[in-house]
Amino acid sequence: MAQKTELPVSTTKEEPAWKQRAVERSTRAAKIRAEQRVVQFLDAAQAIIAEKGSLDLTVQEVVDRSRQSLRSFYQHFSGKHELLLALFENALNESAEEIRAATEAEHDPVNQLRIAVHLLFEQSHTDQARQRRPLFTDFAPQLLVSHPAEVRVAHAPLLTLITEMMTRAAEAGQLRTGLRPRRAAAMVMQTAMFLSQSNGVAASENAHPITVDEAWEFCFSGFAGPGAVTGSATSQA
Amino acid sequence: MAQKTELPVSTTKEEPAWKQRAVERSTRAAKIRAEQRVVQFLDAAQAIIAEKGSLDLTVQEVVDRSRQSLRSFYQHFSGKHELLLALFENALNESAEEIRAATEAEHDPVNQLRIAVHLLFEQSHTDQARQRRPLFTDFAPQLLVSHPAEVRVAHAPLLTLITEMMTRAAEAGQLRTGLRPRRAAAMVMQTAMFLSQSNGVAASENAHPITVDEAWEFCFSGFAGPGAVTGSATSQA
DNA sequence: CGGATGTCGAGAATGTTATTCTCGCACCGG
DNA sequence: CCGGTGCGAGAATAACATTCTCGACATCCG
Numbered sequence: 001m002a003q004k005t006e007l008p009v010s011t012t013k014e015e016p017a018w019k020q021r022a023v024e025r026s027t028r029a030a031k032i033r034a035e036q037r038v039v040q041f042l043d044a045a046q047a048i049i050a051e052k053g054s055l056d057l058t059v060q061e062v063v064d065r066s067r068q069s070l071r072s073f074y075q076h077f078s079g080k081h082e083l084l085l086a087l088f089e090n091a092l093n094e095s096a097e098e099i100r101a102a103t104e105a106e107h108d109p110v111n112q113l114r115i116a117v118h119l120l121f122e123q124s125h126t127d128q129a130r131q132r133r134p135l136f137t138d139f140a141p142q143l144l145v146s147h148p149a150e151v152r153v154a155h156a157p158l159l160t161l162i163t164e165m166m167t168r169a170a171e172a173g174q175l176r177t178g179l180r181p182r183r184a185a186a187m188v189m190q191t192a193m194f195l196s197q198s199n200g201v202a203a204s205e206n207a208h209p210i211t212v213d214e215a216w217e218f219c220f221s222g223f224a225g226p227g228a229v230t231g232s233a234t235s236q237a
Numbered sequence: 238m239a240q241k242t243e244l245p246v247s248t249t250k251e252e253p254a255w256k257q258r259a260v261e262r263s264t265r266a267a268k269i270r271a272e273q274r275v276v277q278f279l280d281a282a283q284a285i286i287a288e289k290g291s292l293d294l295t296v297q298e299v300v301d302r303s304r305q306s307l308r309s310f311y312q313h314f315s316g317k318h319e320l321l322l323a324l325f326e327n328a329l330n331e332s333a334e335e336i337r338a339a340t341e342a343e344h345d346p347v348n349q350l351r352i353a354v355h356l357l358f359e360q361s362h363t364d365q366a367r368q369r370r371p372l373f374t375d376f377a378p379q380l381l382v383s384h385p386a387e388v389r390v391a392h393a394p395l396l397t398l399i400t401e402m403m404t405r406a407a408e409a410g411q412l413r414t415g416l417r418p419r420r421a422a423a424m425v426m427q428t429a430m431f432l433s434q435s436n437g438v439a440a441s442e443n444a445h446p447i448t449v450d451e452a453w454e455f456c457f458s459g460f461a462g463p464g465a466v467t468g469s470a471t472s473q474a
Numbered sequence: 475c476g477g478a479t480g481t482c483g484a485g486a487a488t489g490t491t492a493t494t495c496t497c498g499c500a501c502c503g504g
Numbered sequence: 505c506c507g508g509t510g511c512g513a514g515a516a517t518a519a520c521a522t523t524c525t526c527g528a529c530a531t532c533c534g
Contacts, residue, residue, distance in 0.1 A: 226458050
């Protein structure tokens with residue numbers, strides 16, 4: 001691509017320093033701009049979703065809102081799907097942060113887990129708290145089917161966090177024998193999220209909806225083994 | 238609409254018997270035809286799904302395959318969505334039947350539950366056994382978000398079945414105190430299905446995938462009271 | 475028989491999106 | 505000033521779902 005005529009043959013292997021620097025300079029600027037744009041797209045999408053309380057957004061909407069162009073959009077994302085995936089990962093990271101923050105005051109690992117399950121459950125609830133996170137939990141199921149690998153990556157931080165707790169619980173002898181902490185963490189995490197989701201809007205008909213506490217009791221017994229007792233601060237509400 | 242002139246006023250309230258019969262006769266024929274057509278659409282869709290192993294079907298495909306017309310399709314279904322819903326309900330009914338059949342030889346309610354969880358788990362697995370049922374389990378998540386009420390209806394037969402088992406388990410003192418059978422049933426059902434789904438294709442990377450037995454142990458501990466032990470026929474595999 | 479009415483296949487028309495493509499402008503180093 | 509390059513505006517394309525129109529064929533009623 002470059003003017004081979006003026007450059008020594010060695011160039012093929014290693015560019016001269018000045019060129020590298022020059023390229024670097026022009027490259028960095030481009031990178032910064034790119035990052036800015038990506039962020040703008042992300043923010044725009046987030047805002048739209050928050051406004052309409054649903055994932056039904058059009059690439060066009062996002063583009064308009066972010067005051068950029070379709071062209072630019074497809075230059076930065078391979079498609080709508082990647083945008084959503086980015087938001088999804090974001091949301092899960094934030095969620096993990098939130099849980100970490102909410103549990104760091106607590107010493108008892110089982111209580112930490114209880115808090116984690118509560119938060120996870122609430123954040124995954126489709127109805128309530130339609131502000132930010134739940135939407136991505138709406139999105140998760142589709143993803144789970146179409147792009148399981150990406151989902152696993154996105155779940156990683158949360159899974160890691162919960163695994164830590166579970167490991168400490170295991171050390172405290174709170175874990176059913178024969179159950180590896182990571183497995184337990186995975187199951188608890190999934191269960192909390194999905195039980196929450198499966199409640200749907202149905203608050204009207206029968207008393208179906210499963211409560212946070214029920215879900216927690218279920219998870220707790222699930223990993224602690226039958227007969228265990230919920231940590232000291234059990235919410236008997 | 239009818240010729241009011243020749244008919245007594247009373248007609249407005251109650252049609253004469255002969256007319257009712259006539260209407261009935263012509264109506265029945267129509268109904269039969271309609272049912273036939275619906276079945277044809279359903280079969281065609283099922284076949285296509287089985288063939289491509291995915292839910293990505295086009296209304297057009299279904300229509301072509303069933304040797305009918307678009308017009309006819311929209312005359313019998315309010316839209317693609319309703320078709321999928323019908324298939325979904327079907328699949329869940331079959332699933333419930335299957336489970337019922339597989340458990341009727343078993344007396345111990347806990348063992349019945351174990352079998353049920355195993356079957357549910359396997360049927361919900363996205364990978365394996367891509368023949369019939371799993372596809373609808375793929376479909377479920379979307380539905381759960383968009384039409385929770387319908388999902389509840391579709392789940393009803395399965396839920397009922399599992400609730401029966403759970404009730405018997407409770408009578409046998411196998412259920413954690415304070416846990417109503419129906420709630421337990423709902424949670425176990427959801428957990429079995431979702432844990433299975435969340436495994437994704439990832440069989441390659443880390444050892445993530447949760448096994449049937451792990452899921453069962455988790456569920457069992459989740460609902461069973463203190464000191465309970467998995468039913469006699471525990472598969473220690 | 476002959477027209478009215480209803481059913482239905484064939485396929486065109488419409489509407490919504492995502493995604494791609496084409497232009498043309500503005501800016502930048504030489 | 506010139507050839508590029510980055511990018512906005514928006515037209516073009518492609519899939520689909522859903523609706524609409526037409527015309528053939530049947531069935532019923534007088």
